[in-house]
Amino acid sequence: MTYRNPVVPGFYPDPSAIRVGDTYYLVNSSFNYFPGVPLFESHDLVNWTQIGHVLTRPSQLPLKGAGTGGGIYAPTLRYNDGRFYMVTTNVSFGGNFYVYTDDIHGEWSDPIAVEQGGIDPSLYFEDGHAYFMSNGDDDEGNHGITQCEIDIATGKKLTPSKVIWTGAGGRYLEGPHLYKVDGSYYLLASEGGTEYGHMMVYARGDNPFGPFTNYAGNPVLTNRNLGGYQIQGTGHADLVDDGHGHWFLIHLAFRQLDRWIQHHTLGRETYLTPVQFGADGWFTAGDHGTTRAVMSAPGLENVVQKPRLLPLSFHNTAIGREWVTLREPDSARYCFDQDVLALRPNQYGLEEREVSPTALFMRQRAFFSTVRVTVDVTANAAGLAAYMTEDLHYDAIVERVEDQVKVARRLRVGPATTTDHVHVLPAGPVTLILETTNYQYHFYAEADGERFDLGEADAHYLSSENAGNFTGVMLGLFTEQTDEPDADWIKFSDFAIEYPKEEDVE
Structure with missing residues (x-):
């Protein structure tokens, strides 16, 4: 069986995955959006269904003042002794913390802070011990992958923080995870920065604190040398097995607007790449160390990949699942x-x-889509946005002006804001339409049977390369x-997103 990447399209970065029995669970970063840390479930690693979020209460997720580069960074999901743990960093408030639950479909605990700093934290459990690692400085001021043992009930350190690995020589060492396979400890991390030089590296040792020996073939996975290929930025992985001897990397990558244009708008997405362990205990990954759009893997022969994107409406979406907000x-x-x-x-x-x-915001999950919503503005203004x-951000906006409504396109690009394609219409509902491609965002408005062209705008201005951020475009x-x-409520109805085709990656 072959499957198509990404397995979770759209702004779902920094994936971490585990298997509990025959079920897999996945979490992602969420930055300044509320609720935080999207949570997915799968029975085959290829088809994923979102079952909610981990951080659903303001007590778990303070975000006031968190900009697009703030909030929740890379989470790690782990399971130990019947309990799920999610550890992450709120870079805007409080630093590293974890929450836990005994019911993956239920509520999670309030945060437990960890004394060790850094970002991209991870947990490793063995024989009643809980080890906490992050990339940052240890107690002596050394920088690298830093680890200590903690009391899992309180987050308190039981041992000093110590650098256990300084990587394979690339810049921006981050995203560490520790595993034990056949008696050896594997330390997996990213280097190169979460951009075009991103890559996965690892080392192996005989003790959770090392010393660790670098894999001679590092980087084990990267697309950094695949010129003219749409999937780039491969890295930040978690290693997971199916219980039958087959191993996989769940990792992030992004899709350029096309194979040659080095801009990406959908954010960093979640990909699946097979792993092969050799007789010497070292593993390789992917297609000669790369991630491809179409892949096959042992253990997935009987898996049928379902459509990754289905039409959406108010009837099959929910606030707190697909719909999120900026901050609390x-x-x-x-x-x-x-x-x-x-x-x-x-007033904001x-x-x-x-x-x-x-x-309310929903991730743009495909280059090609049509978004529709009808807006009834009796006072003030409302609209439909493509927001980075x-x-x-690009907006179609409807404003009530006495007994009429003014419909227009508004473009905000850095310090410049323009409003154009203005139409003044009789008061009443207006349907706003956004057609997206990999190159353009095109707005329309419909009222009283008449259609108005509000113009198109280039997609690359909403790219992460221009924004300098880690998120993706939100609708x-x-x-x-x-x-x-204190005016009346503004009503939105007949919302729909349709995807005209299953997108192929070049």
Whole structure:
């Protein structure tokens, strides 16, 4: 059987995966979006279903003032003695912490802080001991992959923090994970930066604290030399087995706008690459050390890959699952009944950097899609956005002006904001349409049977290369106060996302 990458398309970066029995679980970074740390489930490693988020309460996820480069960085998911643990870093508030649950489909605990600093934390359990590692400085000021033993009940350090590995020689050593396979300890990490030089490296030792010997073939996985190939930035992996001797790397990569244009808009996505252990105990990965769009792997012969993207509407999406907010929301301003979404605007717009505007966002998961929503604005303004950051977003906006509505396109690119393609229409519902491709975002409006072209804008301006961030484009339904602070709710209806084709990667 062959399968197509990415297995989880869209802005789902820094994956960490485990197997418990015959079920796999996966978590991803979420940065300044609430709730945090998307949680997925699978029975075959290829087909994944989101079952919620890990961090669902403000007590777990303070985000005030967290910008697009803040909030929740790379999480690690682990399972020990009947309990699930998720450890991560809130780079805006508090640093490293973990939460736990005995029911993966239920609520998770409040955070338990860990005394060790750094980012990209991980846990390793063995014989009643809990080891915590991160990339940062140890107690003597040495920099590298740093580890200590902790009391898993309290997060307190039981041993000093010690650098156990300094990597294979690349820059930006990060994302460490420790495993024990056939009596040997494997330390896996990323180097090169989470960009075009990204790569996976590893080392092996006989003790959880080393010393570790580098794999002679490092990097074990990278697409950094695949010129003219759409999948780039391969790295930040977790190693998982199927219980039958087959091993895989769950890792991130991104898709350029095409095979030659070095811009990506969808963010870093989740990919699956097979691993092969040799008789000498060292492993190799992928297609000669690379990740490809179409792959096959032992252990997946009987797996049938389902469509990765299905049409979406208000009926099969939910706030807190597909729909998220920027930072912690004022929940009293949201009402969702599966037919109509009602939002009550506050004084904050999409340029807000401290708190949460009244807006909902969903990840753009494909280059090619059509998004539709009908907006009924009785006061103030609302619209449909392709949002990358506070400084980079394209909007179609409907504003109530007395007994009329003004429909326009608004482009925010850095310090420049333009509003054009303005149409003044009789008051009433307006349907906003966004057609996306790998090159363009094209807005339209429909009212009273007439269609208005609001113009197109280049996709590459919303890329991570321009934004300098780690997220991807989000599709947003937003509101803005333009006149009445305590006006009626704004209603959104007939929301739909359709995907015209299963996208092929070149």
